[in-house]
Amino acid sequence: DTAVSQTPKYLVTQMGNDKSIKCEQNLGHDTMYWYKQDSKKFLKIMFSYNNKELIINETVPNRFSPKSPDKAHLNLHINSLELGDSAVYFCASSQDMAGGDTQYFGPGTRLTVL
Amino acid sequence: AQTVTQSQPEMSVQEAETVTLSCTYDTSESDYYLFWYKQPPSRQMILVIRQEAYKQQNATENRFSVNFQKAAKSFSLKISDSQLGDAAMYFCAYRQGGSEKLVFGKGTKLTVNP
Numbered sequence: 001d002t003a004v005s006q007t008p009k010y011l012v013t014q015m016g017n018d019k020s021i022k023c024e025q026n027l028g029h030d031t032m033y034w035y036k037q038d039s040k041k042f043l044k045i046m047f048s049y050n051n052k053e054l055i056i057n058e059t060v061p062n063r064f065s066p067k068s069p070d071k072a073h074l075n076l077h078i079n080s081l082e083l084g085d086s087a088v089y090f091c092a093s094s095q096d097m098a099g100g101d102t103q104y105f106g107p108g109t110r111l112t113v114l
Numbered sequence: 115a116q117t118v119t120q121s122q123p124e125m126s127v128q129e130a131e132t133v134t135l136s137c138t139y140d141t142s143e144s145d146y147y148l149f150w151y152k153q154p155p156s157r158q159m160i161l162v163i164r165q166e167a168y169k170q171q172n173a174t175e176n177r178f179s180v181n182f183q184k185a186a187k188s189f190s191l192k193i194s195d196s197q198l199g200d201a202a203m204y205f206c207a208y209r210q211g212g213s214e215k216l217v218f219g220k221g222t223k224l225t226v227n228p
Contacts, residue, residue: 031214033214033216035216040220041153041203041220041221042218042220042221043205043218044218045214045215045216045217048214048215050214055214056214056215058215088157090159092159092216094214102149102161102164103161103216104161105151105158105159105160107156107157107158108157108158108159110157
């Protein structure tokens, strides 16, 4: 069974379009995250949610809107896509917000904006 | 702000040999956790090992071990008996106690030569 899954794995779209990436975890975790990995492989947190409540918003443009319908899902919607949004987006989850809790990552979604 | 530095963009090792990947971090906190993640070409982020700052004993997971030097703020990863499947990007990460945010280094690309 996949612990943290994301769909789609690949997404190619035109500038200006709106797209969504879905994430689901079956680990029973309370906290979920979105990370962005740029072309130089640098990983940076974007958002975190705990029990459907937004906890971290790391100065991400408001074109990016996360939505958590329940504890097991955290989706990422991106409006008016720009070339610079091309990256790999990772979803992750952890049991709670404690610092020592291990974060488990999904397989990533490679977004290419043309 | 906490930062994580991986000074070796690339490393290579012969199969069956030992290699050490460096990581230093900057923090004024005493409660924190350190992690090494592996990202093979499949893109999946896989936890390799974690270390609690309050523990003096170095963490070990099979062929993977760390050298945690708290005073020097150093957290290196040693891979013994390297295998071809160890070839990947390795990311060092820091997480402050009570914080959801995982701060990553820029990664080290490890090549394993047969």
